[in-house]
Amino acid sequence: MTKEEILTLSKKVCKNTLMETLDIEFIEVGEDYLIAKMPVTPRVHQPEGVLHGGATVALAESVGSFASYVFLDTDEFFVRGIEISANHLKSVSEGFVYAKATYLHKGRTTQLWNIRITDAEENLISIVKLTTITLPKKK
Template identity: 40%
Template sequence: MNKGVLKTLGITITVDEIGKCAVEMPITEKVLQPFGYVHGGVNVLLAETAASMGAYKMISDDEIAFGMEINANHLRAKTEGVLTATALLKHSGSTSQVWEIEVTDEEDKLVALSRCTVAIRKKR
């Protein structure tokens, strides 16, 4: 799946397993805020992308998954390099999943910590 925001920002899936998903993105000028640092919203976008992609791996063809709630703690500022968001499933119910996501840099240093609740619904 390489379209929309994934294509625009160069986000790729690097791990795609049941209960674990990781996505990677190079830091480019497109994702910097006016002061030259990665915009905090980009960390959140990466976290929700990893959680949502992980959720899709676990649902049936007649279901859809979408982010319902997300929070993030931004722990380290970045101006260049590569960011990786790794989502681990913490709860899987019939209508929701909870994922914990670590956003790390190319040196495996923690950049952001996030939790995302994903809703699971039948397709209409």
């Protein structure tokens, strides 16, 4: 798949999902990474007016899971997230946050993703680890 095909596919698969609800947009793909962005507005704030950690984790799982989907043979397999952990390091109240997913481990069955959430100035907002599992589709 070309970069353009992957980004077009992302728009299709995000329709009527949490990703659409949170305005998550996949913006860049490389040979071993995928980047998405999400606007930080009151819709994703906690009551104190900063980005909710749950919205941050939803962004991270979205980009990591979609990266597994893109980089694996999804004609034969499906992908599910099985574990996620996040450390929130800095708060942000407006603008965009960016999630870059890169492999730490690319196994046949499990994949471990490192996902860095940054702001527009590349300040580290959160660091997330996501484990996905690849399972065969039933014929």
